[in-house]
Amino acid sequence: MKTDLLINGNRRTLDADNRTSLLDALRHHLGLTGAKKGCDHGQCGACTVLINGRRINACLTLACMHDGDEITTIEGLGSAEALSPMQRAFVNHDGFQCGYCTPGQICSATAMLEEIEAGWPSHVTADMTAKPSLDEHEIGERMSGNLCRCAAYPNIVDAIRDAAWRDQE
Amino acid sequence: MTRHMKMDNADTRRRLDDMVQGAVGAPLDRPDGPLKVTGAAHYAAEQPTDALCYGVLVRAPAAKGRLLNMSTNAVMALPGVLAIVSDERMLRNPAQGTANEAPVQGVHEIAYFGQPVALVVAETFEQARHAAQALQLHIETTDEAALDPLAVEPEIPEDKQSSMGDLDAAMKNAVYRVDETYTTPSHSSAPMEPHASIAQWEGEQLTLRGSYQMLKYNRNELADSLGIEPKNVRILAPYVGGGFGSKLGIAPEAVAAALAAKKLSRPVSVAMTRPHVFETTMRRSETRQRVRLAADAQGRLTGIGHETLVSNLPGERFAEPVTQATAFMYRGENRIIGQKIARLNRTCAGSVRAPGEAVGVTIVENAMDELAEQAGIDPVELRKRNIPEEDPTRQVPFSSHKLAEALDAGARGFGWEKRNAIPKQVRDGEWMIGMGMASAFRVNMLKEAQARVRLNANGTAEIESDQTDIGTGTYAILTQIACDMLGLAPENVTVRLGDTDLPPGSGSGGSFGAASNGTAVFLACEELRLQLATAAGCAEPDLTLKDGKAIVGNRQVIIAELLPSTALEATGHIEPGDASSKVRQATYGAYFAEVAVSAITGETRVRRMTGAFAAGRILNAKTARSQCLGGMVWGIGMALTEALEFDPRYGQIANHDFAEYHIPVNADVPQIDVILLEEHDDWANPLQAKGLGELGICGAGAAITNAIYNATGVRVRDYPATLDKILPGLET
Secondary structure (H helix, E strand, C coil): CEEEEEECCEEEEEECCCCCEHHHHHHHHCCCCCCCCCCCCCCCCCCEEEECCEEEEHHHCEHHHHCCCEEECHHHHCECCECCHHHHHHHHCCCCCCCCCHHHHHHHHHHHHHHHHCCCCCCCCCCCCCCCCCCHHHHHHHCCCCCCCCCCHHHHHHHHHHHHHHHHC | CEEEEEECCCCCCCHHHHCCCCCCECCCCCCCHHHHHCCCCCCHHHCCCCCCEEEEEEECCCCCEEEEEECHHHHHCCCCEEEEECCCCCECCCCCCCCCCCCCECCCEECCCCCEEEEEEECCHHHHHHHHHHCCEEEECCCCCCCCCCCCCCECCHHHCEEECCHHHHHHHCCEEEEEEEEECCEECCCCCCCEEEEEEECCEEEEEECCCCHHHHHHHHHHHHCCCHHHEEEECCCCCCCCCCCCCCCHHHHHHHHHHHHHCCCEEEECCHHHHHHHCCEECCEEEEEEEEECCCCCEEEEEEEEEEEECCCCCCCCCCCCCCCCCCCCCEEEEEEEEEECCCCCECCCCCCCHHHHHHHHHHHHHHHHHHHCCCHHHHHHHCCCCCCCCCCCCECCCCHHHHHHHHHHHHCHHHCCCCCCCEEECCEEEEEEEEEEEEECCCCCEEEEEEECCCCCEEEECCCCCCCCCHHHHHHHHHHHHHCCCHHHEEEECCECCCCCCCCCCCCCHHHHHHHHHHHHHHHHHHHHHHHHCCCHHHCEEECCEEEECCEEEEHHHHCCCCCEEEEEEEEECCHHHHCECEEEEEEEEEEEEECCCCCEEEEEEEEEEECECCCEHHHHHHHHHHHHHHHHHHHHCCCCCECCCCCCECCCCCCCCCCCCHHHCCCEEEEECCCCCCCCCCCCECCCCCHHHCCHHHHHHHHHHHHHCCCCCECCCCHHHHHHHHCC
16 A cells, blocks of 8 residues: 655655554565564564654554654664764763664663653652653653663663753753 | 785784874774765665566474475465575584584485575565465474483583592592582574575576674685586675674575576575574573582682583584683582583584583683681682682693783772672562672684775775674774874775675684784785885885874884885785693683562563783774673673563474564663773784674673672572562562
8 A cells, every 4th residue: 555654854755565664664664674583573672763753663563654754764864974962972981882773772862852751650650740850760761661681771871861951951 | 916824822912002103092983984884784584686586485484304305386376476495505503603514415315493494586585485484384293302301311422521639539628619400591692683695696606695693613614505607606795783793604595596596597685584593503502500619718629620511413513612611610629510412302512602611611610609608708809819720621821811900990880889799688678689799701712814905106005815704893993003003094095895806804703803804914915014114225124104194213104105106015824733722711800780679570681791811902982982882781681681481392493583572772781981992912913912702791791790799689590580580589
């Protein structure tokens, strides 16, 4: 079935099997392999992309459900020549080793900062009405949907704090 | 021009200390970083390929039996289906690391639940997945499967039993003694990138884009599996999404993809699903370990016994080398080391990060904690009293031994002096607080490796090797070595890896990648320096190279001016030699952990951790630290959550995904301090660098379980320390 997607600012028309997940549409049909398939079950977060600004596991949604949606993938956040502040911070803080979970981590972190900015509380937020802080517990909680077997977690937390701090400057 | 070196003796020249560029050791960002953070690095299944079709593996839903037939005709009629491959050349399980030949092959004799029996190929992934699910298998299950390691008569291989002195007498005469049996469950490597291959033929020439760690072996394994010449196989793996041992040997998806691509004359992509990775690649064997420690009144060990039971499939030579470090960890003249192997119908057992020490050192370090408490000696002090003067088993000197320094530096950094040695004394609301520690030990290895370095006429350099970077930092450290040896800035050095058309490296495994391939690059650069010195009219040691310039005496010239119009090229070739038998080479460290255990639920949270490590010269302070962090986090997983659960009735892995097999997530991991000690081990290689990728896990779990004891008074001897094992002890 035909689906119109606005991906990284470009209009793309997909004509794929209805069973095609958004992740497989990106990877197999649209040449965007930055979103990774780590589990295909919504358990690892490697496929995280942004739909209309919100983070989502692209493996858990069908492409044909997103007609007209704005989709941002890792390729839309920056390029090797022009890294986004979050991408730059991941490189500087060694927020990855093998790099396979990394696009998902960065998409997730980028949206997560907006969630904090919007005042969304998390499981570990003490005061539900105040603006959540950016301490390691908040970041750790909010980033626990993105697994990293190389276990760069402490560096990921540092990278996110660094990027958020630069953003506020 | 090739410069060859065999590591027979210590190399005391320390040539890297003569270099002035200052790249080695610096916290250089990974050169591959920008590609990885933008999604532009292509992993195995991601290479854009025309006319690609998709294969999905079909696997046996029985632990033992014989495949009689399958519903081929019905499935071939489904939309898009191109082929069903079920071939005796398909692999029963992956090859073991460095096997260099095909593993057990065949689809008819079923040896474990999850064994591949067919590949269904279709135009699209969705069609292939549906068709694979629709394929009906007729499997005859006559024999009883062997599913329980304690219920079978184990093999007792003669070469895995050894003894010294009289341990029974030592135990009898000991002032303090420990005799306990501990168990660790099976673990999964669980790299984030599932195993995947794209196979493409041009005539008789096969190109495989795969996710593999050791390409020179993988090429031979793949060729042997298919019955073709290795020269007709090229494997490409420039980026590998983690391995941790599970991608050491060629795996079933590669051979299946190659067979299907040949049959269809089209490129075929086969990616394992996450459950496939759990069930059809490798697991770390579960272990049962009896540890005996005999000590005198001062806590000095007089005897050590370490007897283990592990398992594997019939026909597999690998057995988890649980006691690998026990031979040299601590003093004690009376010893028994033994291993039994149960042959089971379970997923193949193979190397998982730090095979041997990850589980073996962890358990001995638990026993040492029990001994420390019994003897009333501080656990750090007990270990220092038991550092041997030479390898107590082989009676050869240590090349370098930094355990005492690591214990001191770690204790200081962590604040160990604040620990209350009596359990159950510290509370923070509902949380019981405890501290624990353990030593780290890991054997150090050097493997044969070659690398080519080309110095171009414009003063840039290129490094080429089939070595892989599986997240280990190979791109970074090879760059840094060439920068220092040739006086170049990092942006002027390019590293090409992961292509069997390039000189054979060591492969990634056993923590030997950096030392082995780094030395190959070093040797190639030494040869280039010689040629540059000749051109500059000086002796090589008098040549200073920095920032693209050569400095000889008071003359300074641009390196490019010394070069011929064509590039200068040299190959470095390192081979291990007698150095490994003349001395005991190992890496050492110490872990310290603070845990909080809920008095209500029994849940353990790790509050902080410190690790101090000595692994020779540190090549990159940033990537080295990351390796140590990663290892210690694996220790958190091993201590608290990770266990493959086998269904006792049918033998399948009941928790074959990330929802049920719990690797640590971000919220499980506190900020971790890593202390890297200065060490130069001349016996290791000309870089004085040793392996670091596995040291972080070799005992880390014990620091946590020892801290749980300090917090609660509960000894968990059956890993992992889940709530159900702690809670009953809290109620008394």
